[in-house]
Amino acid sequence: MNDVAPCAPRTAQTYKSAYKPIWCPGCGDYSVLSSVTKALAMLDLPPEDVVVVSGIGCSSRIPAYTNCYGFHGVHGRSLAAATGLKVARPDLTVLVAGGDGDGYSIGGNHFLHACRRNVDLTYIVMDNHVYGMTKGQPSPTTEPDWDSKLSPGGTKLRVFHPLVVALASGANFIARAFSGDPNGTADILAQAIRHPGFSFVEILSPCVTFRPEQREWKTQVRPAPVEPTTDASRAARRLMTDDGFNIGVLYAGDRPVCPLAPAEPRSRVEDLEAEFAL
Amino acid sequence: MNAAMQAAGTTIEYEPPRNLAEFMSLALAMESEAAQRYAELADAMEMANNVEVAELFRRMANIETGHARAVMAQMHWREYVPRGSPFSEGPETPGEDAVHYLMQPYHALELALACEERAERFYADLAAAVEDAEVREAARGLEAEEREHVALVRAWLARAEKPAENWADDPDPPRYVD
Ligand SMILES: Cc1ncc(C[n+]2csc(CCOP(=O)(O)OP(=O)(O)O)c2C)c(N)n1
Ligand code: SF4
Numbered sequence: 308m309n310d311v312a313p314c315a316p317r318t319a320q321t322y323k324s325a326y327k328p329i330w331c332p333g334c335g336d337y338s339v340l341s342s343v344t345k346a347l348a349m350l351d352l353p354p355e356d357v358v359v360v361s362g363i364g365c366s367s368r369i370p371a372y373t374n375c376y377g378f379h380g381v382h383g384r385s386l387a388a389a390t391g392l393k394v395a396r397p398d399l400t401v402l403v404a405g406g407d408g409d410g411y412s413i414g415g416n417h418f419l420h421a422c423r424r425n426v427d428l429t430y431i432v433m434d435n436h437v438y439g440m441t442k443g444q445p446s447p448t449t450e451p452d453w454d455s456k457l458s459p460g461g462t463k464l465r466v467f468h469p470l471v472v473a474l475a476s477g478a479n480f481i482a483r484a485f486s487g488d489p490n491g492t493a494d495i496l497a498q499a500i501r502h503p504g505f506s507f508v509e510i511l512s513p514c515v516t517f518r519p520e521q522r523e524w525k526t527q528v529r530p531a532p533v534e535p536t537t538d539a540s541r542a543a544r545r546l547m548t549d550d551g552f553n554i555g556v557l558y559a560g561d562r563p564v565c566p567l568a569p570a571e572p573r574s575r576v577e578d579l580e581a582e583f584a585l
Numbered sequence: 586m587n588a589a590m591q592a593a594g595t596t597i598e599y600e601p602p603r604n605l606a607e608f609m610s611l612a613l614a615m616e617s618e619a620a621q622r623y624a625e626l627a628d629a630m631e632m633a634n635n636v637e638v639a640e641l642f643r644r645m646a647n648i649e650t651g652h653a654r655a656v657m658a659q660m661h662w663r664e665y666v667p668r669g670s671p672f673s674e675g676p677e678t679p680g681e682d683a684v685h686y687l688m689q690p691y692h693a694l695e696l697a698l699a700c701e702e703r704a705e706r707f708y709a710d711l712a713a714a715v716e717d718a719e720v721r722e723a724a725r726g727l728e729a730e731e732r733e734h735v736a737l738v739r740a741w742l743a744r745a746e747k748p749a750e751n752w753a754d755d756p757d758p759p760r761y762v763d
Contacts, residue, residue, distance in 0.1 A: 319621075320621075327628045327629075327631070327632060328628070328629070328632070329632050330629070331629075331633070331686060331759075332626070332629040332630060332632075332633050332635075332684040332685065332686045333629075333681070333682045333684045333685060333686075335681070337625060337629065337681050338681045341625075341681075442759070443760060486681070487680070487681070487682065488673045488674075489673070489674065489681070490673050490674070491673055513682065515682065515685075516759050516760055517759075517760050522682055525682070
């Protein structure tokens with residue numbers, strides 16, 4: 308019995324909670340949950356040292372389904388809460404998760420500044436190009452001609468390109484994954500968690516209820532035909548011509564990570580209080 | 586070392602196992618992954634109140650769990666935990682997206698049949714290609730078991746009611762398209 312991989316002390320199951328997901332059968336988010344738990348098992352992280360922070364949406368329900376600490380917060384504010392947590396507790400591994408509505412619409416401004424600050428977080432966006440939870444409104448990544456009862460004739464608006472925005476704003480690791488490839492996604496997530504600074508992983512995760520045509524994504528995705536680059540300008544050229552279906556790590560940089568240790572204060576609270584003493 | 590092989594019914598290439606322990610480790614990873622996925626699908630169907638299909642997926646999960654346990658017992662592995670298969674999704678694992686909240690037992694059985702057939706082919710291909718006699722014998726053993734499953738699921742399918750053409754029509758759909 309030689310040549311067998313050594314026993315893994317923790318498996319993906321270790322990181323799953325007893326709560327059963329209430330996502331629609333077939334939703335891509337099931338696979339994302341599976342990939343997140345597989346990635347944590349690959350890294351063998353103690354569940355009590357991991358926190359999953361989310362906003363609001365179907366995808367944002369994910370913390371409850373893990374056995375880690377969780378914070379299911381306010382719509383669009385997951386990155387703000389997670390940044391505060393990581394700064395206060397740099398010893399924890401902080402994952403942030405949510406949807407394209409949560410992250411790119413209402414949370415868009417937090418997204419820019421989280422990239423710019425480059426705090427050591429892993430941000431997972433389950434992108435289904437729609438607001439699933441609120442019954443199918445278009446999101447910033449919805450195609451301009453997507454016709455629906457809630458957007459007759461389509462929005463005719465240019466789509467938001469989250470990977471380009473992340474690179475321009477300072478994210479240190481940028482990847483795209485596909486929920487239909489749970490093991491490949493787990494591998495990308497493990498790399499993202501290991502990489503210092505702000506890691507952004509966009510996961511194409513079909514909403515089978517409001518965007519049933521996304522079941523076809525599995526025939527459209529392909530491995531990115533390039534190796535990860537540390538060169539931001541090369542990554543920019545690559546991302547500007549990207550059609551949204553290239554899967555893999557597209558940028559792994561070495562931008563300076565936000566120092567988490569607080570700087571030595573210039574003045575003490577007591578001194579400040581003394582100035583205002585009556 | 587054998588050349589890379591393509592896993593049955595998939596486009597995935599993998600290095601064939603070199604010895605019995607490697608082969609059984611791979612089989613364990615595949616069977617466990619399939620068991621896990623069927624259990625997840627059963628949970629999802631329960632949530633969608635599709636009790637009949639949930640029960641069927643649960644039964645499949647139990648069958649695959651039995652397979653994984655048999656592999657463990659045969660190898661006298663008590664603590665061994667598979668690190669994962671070399672496949673994105675093993676040939677026996679039903680796709681997470683292969684379900685619909687209104688699907689009927691017939692659809693679930695069709696899905697299970699496709700997975701069992703892929704598994705049978707996978708073990709057959711492997712048995713035909715490997716050089717190690719022990720691995721070949723073990724692969725033939727698992728191929729025979731999968732063949733039994735194929736026959737079992739086919740028999741269930743023959744008894745299952747064929748769905749009407751409009752099986753997916755929902756009088757109160759979540760999504761209004763008109
Ligand atoms: C402050 C606030 N505004 C609006 C909402 C309503 N709301 C709930 S979820 C959601 C969109 C979710 O879309 P997305 O983040 O893409 O997640 P999905 O459900 O598709 O996974 C909206 C607008 C809210 N809960 N709170
Ligand atoms: S509505 Fe869409 S995103 Fe929400 S659980 Fe259902 S399939 Fe998933």
